[in-house]
Each structure stands twice: as C-alpha cells, then as structure tokens.
Amino acid sequence: MQPTLDPATLKNLIFDLGDVIIPIDLTAPIRNFAMLANMPEDDVRDLWQQHDFLNHYETGLIDDDAFRNHVRQLISQYSDAPKGWADEVIDTAWNTVLLDLPVERIERIKQLRTRYRLFLLSNTSPIHIRQVNQVLTGMGQPALEELFETVFYSYDLRMAKPSPGIYQHVLTQAGIRAEETAFFDDNALNIRAAAELGIQAVQVQPPLTMLDYVKDLS
Known part of the structure; x- marks a missing residue:
C-alpha cells in the first residue's frame, strides 16, 4: 500500500532516475x-x-x-x-x-524545486549520467547537477540501493529528516529499505508515471 503524501509535512523530495524521471529499457x-x-x-x-x-x-x-x-x-x-x-x-x-526523456517531467521538477528541497539518488554509471546530461542540455534544460540541490550517484558513494547505508548517507549529507522526506523509486526493494528508515517511500508503477504521484504537491 502506497503512503499518502501530506504536502504540509513534506520539505524534501528524493527522486530515482531510471523509470522515474527517464524511461528505461533494461533489455x-x-x-x-x-x-x-x-x-x-x-x-x-x-x-x-x-x-x-x-x-x-x-x-x-x-x-x-x-x-x-x-x-x-x-x-x-x-x-x-x-x-x-x-x-x-x-x-x-x-x-x-535510456529511452526518450519526457520534457514535462523536467518542467514539473523545476516547479517543485520552488517549494521543496530536491535530491537525486540513483544506482547508475558515469556513461549513463553523461548521456542523460547531454540529452538535457540538448533540450535546453539544466543538467542533473543543476536541476537538483544535490545528486547522489552509486558510483560516487561506492554503495547502492537498497543498502540502508546509502539512504542514511543522503539524509545525513543533506541534513534532512526522514519523516519530512518523500522518496520516489520504481523498485520495490529500494522502496522498502527507504521506508524502514522512516522515509515516505513511494513506488512509481506503470501505467502511472512520476507526474501522477506528485500531482497533488504544490
């Protein structure tokens, strides 16, 4: 069961990258x-x-x-x-x-950052991040490092989701409280690990997209 997000309690939003912001085809x-x-x-x-x-x-x-x-x-x-x-x-x-990046998701993130502190947490590789940033700048959009307050990449942290340590690192490094934070990810194991730390963890599941899960956030 997905948690009900209460905008009154939320100060921070953490997003996964693949299949949350940009659609992917793992095969x-x-x-x-x-x-x-x-x-x-x-x-x-x-x-x-x-x-x-x-x-x-x-x-x-x-x-x-x-x-x-x-x-x-x-x-x-x-x-x-x-x-x-x-x-x-x-x-x-x-x-x-990496599939086509829907520009409306980027525009929504830009809207949300006027109200919330935004972070990116992704299990990824440098080759993928360079490609995503190339696509973003080619669309006239900010690179990931400019779009979010802080980006947290598994290859930089030398640990990956769903390790509890990676979530604790984000909370500590960003200076944010778990109960005031929502985390959006497509992977059930990643969601469960974040929820166990008290984060309001939301699994993004098709046919819904990220936009559906944040539509009620002002």
Missing part, C-alpha cells in the same frame, strides 16, 4: 551487444549474469575504461565477431537502456 543493451557480437541474446544475458562486473561499475569499484575492457574481453572469449570495439561503440550500446 536494450543486451540486444545491442548481442547484435554487435553476432551472438544469441540469451547467451549474452547469461554472460552478463555470470560475470557481475556491472555491479562493480555502478558502485565505483571499476572506472569507465575498466568497464569497457571487461566488455571487450568477455565478448572476445565467446564470439568470432571483430574485436577491439571502440569506446564509442560500447558507450552507444550501453546507453540504449
């Missing part, structure tokens, strides 16, 4: 790497699951170059496709997870 990178490697999608998906370097990348344990090299080495072991993909080829395939 798209697998499809694209499979096409590039001339391999079945299921085989690429199995390799990704067996070699869990993505978690290392999103928690800052490896950098962009190490991530790209992991992709090259992994595919080269199991594919007869041309080796040595350029950085741009890997980045482009990796960024296909």
Whole structure:
C-alpha cells in the first residue's frame, strides 16, 4: 500500500532516475551487444549474469575504461565477431537502456524545486549520467547537477540501493529528516529499505508515471 503524501509535512523530495524521471529499457543493451557480437541474446544475458562486473561499475569499484575492457574481453572469449570495439561503440550500446526523456517531467521538477528541497539518488554509471546530461542540455534544460540541490550517484558513494547505508548517507549529507522526506523509486526493494528508515517511500508503477504521484504537491 502506497503512503499518502501530506504536502504540509513534506520539505524534501528524493527522486530515482531510471523509470522515474527517464524511461528505461533494461533489455536494450543486451540486444545491442548481442547484435554487435553476432551472438544469441540469451547467451549474452547469461554472460552478463555470470560475470557481475556491472555491479562493480555502478558502485565505483571499476572506472569507465575498466568497464569497457571487461566488455571487450568477455565478448572476445565467446564470439568470432571483430574485436577491439571502440569506446564509442560500447558507450552507444550501453546507453540504449535510456529511452526518450519526457520534457514535462523536467518542467514539473523545476516547479517543485520552488517549494521543496530536491535530491537525486540513483544506482547508475558515469556513461549513463553523461548521456542523460547531454540529452538535457540538448533540450535546453539544466543538467542533473543543476536541476537538483544535490545528486547522489552509486558510483560516487561506492554503495547502492537498497543498502540502508546509502539512504542514511543522503539524509545525513543533506541534513534532512526522514519523516519530512518523500522518496520516489520504481523498485520495490529500494522502496522498502527507504521506508524502514522512516522515509515516505513511494513506488512509481506503470501505467502511472512520476507526474501522477506528485500531482497533488504544490
């Protein structure tokens, strides 16, 4: 059951990025790497699951170059496709997870920041953040770091949702109280972990979007 948000008690809003602000397709990178490697999608998906370097990348344990090299080495072991993909080829395939960004969501965030302190908390990678910011600025919109008071990225913090520590870090770093804070995320585990700390955690679930969940906030 979703909590009922009371604007009178709220001072702070924390947003997830993927499937809250920007729609994503988690299967798209697998499809694209499979096409590039001339391999079945299921085989690429199995390799990704067996070699869990993505978690290392999103928690800052490896950098962009190490991530790209992991992709090259992994595919080269199991594919007869041309080796040595350029950085741009890997980045482009990796960024296909990001779908079109609805400008109305950005405009709503800009409205909300006149009334609330706004923060971003995302399990993500530097390649994705650079791409989102490129899309935003190409639309004439502020970059994420300008749109929010503070952005919290898993790769910077070296921890990820749903670890309780990441939520506590945000509360402490921002100097905000859990009970005065709403958190919007699409993942049920992330929502549960935030709620256990007293945050008003709201799961964004299709067919509803972020806009539906914040429509009653002035």
